[in-house]
Amino acid sequence: MAGPLPSDFGRPLVDLPPLPLDRAAxxxxxxxxxxxxxAATADGTLRAGDRLPSTRALAATLGVSRTVTAAAYDQLLAEGWAQGRRGSGTYVVGAPAGPPARVRAPAAPAPRTESALVDLTAGTPCIAALDRAAWRRAWRAAADPLPDLGPDFVGLEEFRTVVVEHLLRHRGLPADPADVLATGGSTSAVGELARTFPAGARVAVEEPGYQRAVTALRDAGLDVTSVPVDDxxxxxxxxxPGLAAVYCTPAHQYPTGSRLSAARRVALVERARAEGFLVLEDDYDGELRYDVAPLPLLAALGPDVVVHLGTASKLLTPTLGAGWLVAPPAVREAVLAARERSGGRPARAGQRVFAAFGVHGDLARHLRRLRRELAGRRSAVAAAVRAAGLAVVGDAAGAHVVVPLADxxxxxxAVAAAxxxxxxxxxxxxxYAGTPAGAGIVLGYAGPSRADLERALPVVAEALATP
Structure with a gap:
């Protein structure tokens, strides 16, 4: 039965959903x-208190006579679905009670979903280390400029300037803003670069390695070949031989956690120059070292043959969708030409937020705080794994370790038990892109809260120790 209009009676005129009418019916x-x-009232599209258009306005919108809309409203008023108020209009009252619900047996407990699990997979940023006040301040600053009038295929100058400062201070890579292109992140940049190579060109990747990059290369029609990694x-x-490019993660190999040695860095750059291929250096979490100073970037050793890729996803959050590419001029020109042909370009909003972080000094402070937090987490994870009688491999860097297992x-x-x-x-x-040559757990420790991580570690130790 219809009751009195709700207390929010008088809300503005509602926008009606599509109302299909079949004139041939x-x-x-x-x-x-x-x-x-x-039906719109019953499913909640129209809510109690919504004011409906006048019969005249609705008739004009639907292209029918006012007699049709008036008759429909009269029917709804008579049924109690709507209520009129003199001089104000017609309002939705609400749906009458439906048929009695069927009696059902008590539901079984819902199974735990993937989203309910404490997630210790690799590749998640440490949001807990983010200063929320700085985060809000950066977004406010990013909202100050007027909306953009046209596309930007290069990237905001202030973003590229902050990237250059960050690379020099924290990665030892001298660059100029003109050397930098904004990207949507590392994987997006790999996809863009892949589309600049001839179809069928051969590209080498690490095995095991970052499978999203492998997919991006294959989706561009390239011939991907796997190359082993060791400690x-x-x-x-x-x-x-015959490569167009090599994709690698030299600072902190994903997922094994090893670091490309100094001798191999020199050898890779020398082969790239001698054989005419590019090196795609994915520095996805290179800022995060906890033991010794990092080795020189490949881009510092061979700026003429190396494309350096960085991202804000692990440093701050994937929310920004912001990354950067430092490359030789010919590579930058090829990427820009492809962007102009397709109209694709990185979004500016994330660039503005990242730039605001850098301009106000919050980025450097965040990085110091992040290193302290992740170093402590890594120590706790390593202690729990060793207590289970197992080893932890990988450099003291990044946000994950690897626990080798027998088979x-x-x-x-272990995955099922956890x-x-x-x-x-x-x-x-x-x-692995091919048949796995090893077994183990890639144990990430950045994503969960510190409390969730501490609760999860005994579970991990027990799962790993289970024969």
Whole structure:
């Protein structure tokens, strides 16, 4: 039964949802309209207190006579779905009670979903280290400029200036803003670069390695070949001839955590020059070292043959969708030409926020805080794993470690045992493009809160120790 209008009676005129009318149907248009309005009220599209258009306005919108809309409203008023107020209009009252609900047996407890698990997979940023006041301040500053009038294929100058300062201070890479292109992140940049190569060109990748980059290369029609890694990083001597490019993560190999040795860095740059291929250096979390100073970037050793890729995703958050590319002039020109042809370009909003972080000094402060937080987390993770009688491999860097396991069956058992107790682990197998040559857990520690991480670690230790 219809009741009195709600206390929010008098809300502004509501925008009606689409009201399809079939003029060829046998049912009168007024009946069809009343049915459509009734359905919109029943499913919540129209809410109690919403003011409907006048019969004249609705008739004009639908292209029907006012007689049709008036008849539909009269029907709804008679049924109690709507209520009129003299001099004000017609308002939705609400749907009458539906049929009695069927009696159902008590529901079984819902299974734990993936989103409910404490996520200890790699690749997630540490939001807990972010200063919320600085975050809000950066977004306010980013909102000050007027909306853009046209596309920007290069990237905001203030963003590129902050990137150059960041690279010099924290990665030891001298660059000029003119050397930098804004990107949508590392994977997006790999995809853009891949589309500048001839179809079928051969590109080498690390095995195991970052599979999203592998997918981006293959989606561009390139011939992707895998090259092994060991505790000194990419095995440069295993690179085949005839390459157009090599994609690698030298600062902190993903996912094994090893670092490309100084000798191999020199050898890779020398081969690139001698054989005419590019090196795509993905520095996805190179700012995060906790033991010794990082080795020189490949881009510092070979700026003529190396494309340096960076991202804000691990440093701050993927929310920004911001990254950067430092490349030789010919590579930049090829990427820009492709952007202009397709109309694709990185969004400016994330660039503005990142730039505001840098301009006000919050980026450097955040990085110091992030390093302290992640160093402490890494120590706690390593202690828990060792307590289970297992080893941790990978440099003291980044936001994940690798726990080697005996075989694939042991890896699967550990992942399942942890999931049953509310912790999501990441098996090493999925990081291989081909047949996995090793087994283990890629254990990330940045994503969860510190409290969730501390609760999860005993579960991880037990799952890893289970034979």
């Amino acid at each position: 046998a049912r009168p248009l007024a009946v069809q309209l009343a049915d459509a309005l009734r 000194a990083g990419l095995v440069v001597d295993a690179l085949p 694939a069956a042991t890896e699967r058992a 999931a049953a107790r509310g912790v999501r682990l990441d098996g090493l197998a999925r990081h």
